[in-house]
Amino acid sequence: MFLGPILDDRPFLFVFSLELRKIMLKNILFAILLSLPVISHGQEVRGSFECSKARIAQFKDLGSPNARIAFPGDPNINVNYYGLDLEIVTNPKMLMGAATIKFQTLTANSASFQLDLHSNFLIDSLTLNGTKVSFTHQNNRITVPFSIATVALQSQEAIVYYRGVPPTGVIEEGIFFENEPNSNNPVVYTLSEPYGAISWFPCNDNPEDKADSCDVNITMNNYFIPVSNGKFLGASDVGNNKKRHKWSHKYPIAHYLISIAAANYDFKQTTWSYGDSIKMDVVDYLYQRSATNPAVLQEIQRTIQMLDIFSDHFGVYPFYKEKYGHAMFNFGGGMEHQTISSMGGFNETLIAHELAHQWYGDKVTCKTWQDIWVNEGFATYLEAIYLEDTYGRSTYDSDIDQNMTLAKDARGSIFVQNTNSINEIFNFQRTYAKGAVVLHMLRGVMGDEVFFKFMKEYANGEFAFGAASIEDVRKVAEQVSGLVLVDFFDQWLYKDGYPSYSINYSVSGKNAAIAISQSTLGGSTALFKMPMQIQVFFEDGSNEIQTILVDQKESQINLENLEKNIKEINFDPFNYILKNITVKATKTGVLATENGKNSKLVLYPNPSQDFIGVENYDLTNAYISNAVGQRLSVPIFSNKLDISKLPSAKYFLHLSDGDHSLVQSFIKL
Numbered sequence: 001m002f003l004g005p006i007l008d009d010r011p012f013l014f015v016f017s018l019e020l021r022k023i024m025l026k027n028i029l030f031a032i033l034l035s036l037p038v039i040s041h042g043q044e045v046r047g048s049f050e051c052s053k054a055r056i057a058q059f060k061d062l063g064s065p066n067a068r069i070a071f072p073g074d075p076n077i078n079v080n081y082y083g084l085d086l087e088i089v090t091n092p093k094m095l096m097g098a099a100t101i102k103f104q105t106l107t108a109n110s111a112s113f114q115l116d117l118h119s120n121f122l123i124d125s126l127t128l129n130g131t132k133v134s135f136t137h138q139n140n141r142i143t144v145p146f147s148i149a150t151v152a153l154q155s156q157e158a159i160v161y162y163r164g165v166p167p168t169g170v171i172e173e174g175i176f177f178e179n180e181p182n183s184n185n186p187v188v189y190t191l192s193e194p195y196g197a198i199s200w201f202p203c204n205d206n207p208e209d210k211a212d213s214c215d216v217n218i219t220m221n222n223y224f225i226p227v228s229n230g231k232f233l234g235a236s237d238v239g240n241n242k243k244r245h246k247w248s249h250k251y252p253i254a255h256y257l258i259s260i261a262a263a264n265y266d267f268k269q270t271t272w273s274y275g276d277s278i279k280m281d282v283v284d285y286l287y288q289r290s291a292t293n294p295a296v297l298q299e300i301q302r303t304i305q306m307l308d309i310f311s312d313h314f315g316v317y318p319f320y321k322e323k324y325g326h327a328m329f330n331f332g333g334g335m336e337h338q339t340i341s342s343m344g345g346f347n348e349t350l351i352a353h354e355l356a357h358q359w360y361g362d363k364v365t366c367k368t369w370q371d372i373w374v375n376e377g378f379a380t381y382l383e384a385i386y387l388e389d390t391y392g393r394s395t396y397d398s399d400i401d402q403n404m405t406l407a408k409d410a411r412g413s414i415f416v417q418n419t420n421s422i423n424e425i426f427n428f429q430r431t432y433a434k435g436a437v438v439l440h441m442l443r444g445v446m447g448d449e450v451f452f453k454f455m456k457e458y459a460n461g462e463f464a465f466g467a468a469s470i471e472d473v474r475k476v477a478e479q480v481s482g483l484v485l486v487d488f489f490d491q492w493l494y495k496d497g498y499p500s501y502s503i504n505y506s507v508s509g510k511n512a513a514i515a516i517s518q519s520t521l522g523g524s525t526a527l528f529k530m531p532m533q534i535q536v537f538f539e540d541g542s543n544e545i546q547t548i549l550v551d552q553k554e555s556q557i558n559l560e561n562l563e564k565n566i567k568e569i570n571f572d573p574f575n576y577i578l579k580n581i582t583v584k585a586t587k588t589g590v591l592a593t594e595n596g597k598n599s600k601l602v603l604y605p606n607p608s609q610d611f612i613g614v615e616n617y618d619l620t621n622a623y624i625s626n627a628v629g630q631r632l633s634v635p636i637f638s639n640k641l642d643i644s645k646l647p648s649a650k651y652f653l654h655l656s657d658g659d660h661s662l663v664q665s666f667i668k669l
């Protein structure tokens with residue numbers, strides 16, 4: 001989901017070229033975000049931009065113990081199927097439904113099962129496996145006792161017949177009866193994320209419990225063209241100027257990604273071809289005035305290229321046997337309804353963001369709302385990937401720069417602490433901007449090849465068409481990369497803030513001494529442990545890149561005996577780390593660390609073939625890292641390190657006494 005101002009067809013935008021317009025749209029959002037008052041730590045974070053505030057005001061925070069979050073679904077059932085047969089009347093507003101829910105009971109001898117449906121609805125009757133049964137419906141929850149003892153993994157089928165006026169102005173609001181902007185044309189649409197599904201159908205209100213498929217039948221006045229997930233199976237007249245429209249989706253789907261959008265749409269269709277065998281419909285359901293807007297049409301045709309780019313990187317578009325498309329609705333921004341994103345307007349990065357969710361959010365869904373990063377951080381990062389593939393690395397870099405600026409204003413951890421608040425879950429600086437920057441940093445740590453392998457494996461491996469937590473992402477990242485990422489995830493996902501580095505260095509011929517002092521900003525995290533690339537420029541104009549681990553408050557790094565005379569050093573040259581940094585260079589001389597410790601290690605022999613030793617240092621906590629910053633463990637014998645098994649290369653020896661580290665380069669012959 002991405003909620004922002006509707007900017008699709010404001011007339012003043014026509015005077016600009018499309019490219020300018022793209023930059024402007026981004027900058028408008030950026031300017032709005034930057035103009036917000038600075039929020040100090042501990043103060044509740046309110047609204048990342050204006051219309052997001054409007055939505056939050058509309059949904060409200062949870063206030064009572066009866067609120068939705070008190071019932072995070074029924075953990076003892078596993079839903080297999082939702083079949084929704086809905087009749088929607090707009091004047092007066094009314095929804096009548098028959099919802100078929102197929103599920104399994106996970107435990108034997110369950111006394112009852114629960115479904116979630118807003119108490120505004122009256123339930124006329126409820127059947128279980130074809131028999132009418134008694135039930136209670138209180139505080140937005142239906143409880144149905146089992147009259148026959150259940151066994152584990154037993155299949156059940158409940159049908160709930162219900163009707164009523166859907167609730168408005170509450171956190172569970174999920175279906176909206178409105179008019180198109182600046183017109184009297186009626187529209188009805190749903191936006192269920194995170195807690196709104198219960199305001200239009202009975203469900204197990206838990207994003208982890210995905211159904212294997214769903215069918216949505218919508219009966220409405222002939223004026224409306226309703227669209228839902230998956231394939232359109234046709235429409236039939238049912239009398240009284242009404243039609244019944246049938247949609248069917250045969251892929252696993254989280255309850256909050258089931259959607260309806262209905263308006264007097266203009267319909268456009270094109271075909272996406274991929275590889276030798278894939279041909280898929282790409283459809284757009286547009287408000288009539290947008291359907292004739294050339295800027296809108298120009299933007300939506302980019303969808304085809306985006307499908308190619310994301311399929312190349314992350315595996316083929318997940319729902320290629322059915323469709324992808326957009327249906328306009330009234331929220332600024334968009335919502336990644338499975339196979340049919342709802343859109344408040346069209347601009348390049350918004351289209352990319354919602355499409356990206358089809359892999360990250362829909363194919364793999366957040367296990368809980370605390371894990372929303374696995375949806376929003378990924379989709380926001382994929383905007384940058386789209387920009388990189390389309391316009392080049394510098395456009396990627398400037399997108400990341402903007403996210404970094406916003407990420408520095410993030411307060412609290414990306415892992416959502418308070419899911420009672422919509423604004424906490426969808427906090428822009430934290431969930432989106434910092435969330436995307438974390439993936440950028442992971443790319444820096446892993447390198448491009450391994451990073452893209454990880455992204456693909458995560459979307460196509462164990463969690464494909466399922467649900468994943470932040471921990472699950474870490475496990476896949478570790479499996480694919482072979483790296484230990486506990487510290488990385490701990491500091492960037494579960495803690496807050498970012499590091500600030502103050503660097504002093506001096507060069508002398510082929511040697512350099514670097515002192516890095518770390519403090520932290522924007523949170524209470526005491527220390528960040530990050531690999532940092534350093535780019536050494538030589539006097540002859542050439543350069544080389546090494547990666548050093550900066551994992552202490554004070555680090556002293558000595559580069560010894562490089563091949564050529566050093567001119568200067570650039571730190572984190574590709575801006576992979578979310579940080580503040582100041583660098584001071586002095587011409588010559590070896591620096592002392594701030595606590596006055598001896599900053600020079602006498603390491604012998606260097607270069608060496610089999611062993612290296614250090615004078616006057618205890619090597620108990622010593623380790624070696626290679627040029628890409630990976631920690632290597634080598635045997636230590638009588639205060640000497642056995643490097644005989646290491647390939648010939650340049651390495652760093654790290655010594656630490658708690659807050660300080662001393663790092664010395666050496667060469668293995």
Ligand SMILES: [Zn+2]
Nearest residue numbers: 001002376379
């Ligand atoms: Zn999103």
